Amino acid sequence: MPAEFGATPWGRVWMRTVESTVVAAPNPLLPKARSLARNHAVTLTVEGGRIDAAVVTSGRPHRVRIDVPRWSAREQADAERLIAEALADHRGLAPGDLPDTLEADLRHHDVGIAPALADLDAGCECRTRQRPCVHVLTTLYALSQQLDERPVLAVELRSSNAKPATPPDPDRIEITAIDVAGFYGD
Numbered sequence: 331m332p333a334e335f336g337a338t339p340w341g342r343v344w345m346r347t348v349e350s351t352v353v354a355a356p357n358p359l360l361p362k363a364r365s366l367a368r369n370h371a372v373t374l375t376v377e378g379g380r381i382d383a384a385v386v387t388s389g390r391p392h393r394v395r396i397d398v399p400r401w402s403a404r405e406q407a408d409a410e411r412l413i414a415e416a417l418a419d420h421r422g423l424a425p426g427d428l429p430d431t432l433e434a435d436l437r438h439h440d441v442g443i444a445p446a447l448a449d450l451d452a453g454c455e456c457r458t459r460q461r462p463c464v465h466v467l468t469t470l471y472a473l474s475q476q477l478d479e480r481p482v483l484a485v486e487l488r489s490s491n492a493k494p495a496t497p498p499d500p501d502r503i504e505i506t507a508i509d510v511a512g513f514y515g516d
């Protein structure tokens with residue numbers, strides 16, 4: 331039976347970001363956040379640089395938004411090269427999957443998958459004073475689960491737009507997404 335959270339390296343690195351809040355003192359919100367994520371109390375949308383979620387607690391949805399730093403130009407260039415190499419070496423992956431070895435390759439080239447909690451810009455509409463609140467933590471656990479199922483999202487989340495000179499086009503597919511799709515023969 332796979333691990334509930336962090337069954338793949340992609341989900342695992344993000345789970346470590348959540349659980350880094352334990353370093354100072356055990357955080358009682360973590361078991362609650364795990365339970366909420368496990369019980370599908372979260373609706374999650376992941377796109378480049380941003381996570382949007384609605385987390386239902388006490389019968390009420392709380393909107394959460396987390397801005398995630400994009401890769402620098404150097405990281406982006408290294409990532410695109412490593413992704414292309416990894417996919418060339420691992421043909422026949424299921425759509426949305428990435429080889430586990432790629433996560434290690436990225437790490438060895440200092441291309442981060444999950445930033446530290448302090449580098450995330452997280453907002454929630456709830457009024458609790460403790461930050462990150464349980465809704466943000468639940469969102470990150472749900473993200474970890476989603477990345478275990480669809481590792482390519484981990485890359486899309488950090489990937490920066492390659493052509494800052496062109497105006498943003500909502501229909502434009504990012505370079506990384508095209509490369510990945512091409513290798514799957516879509």
Ligand SMILES: [Zn+2]
Binds near residue numbers: 392457
């Ligand atoms: Zn909250």
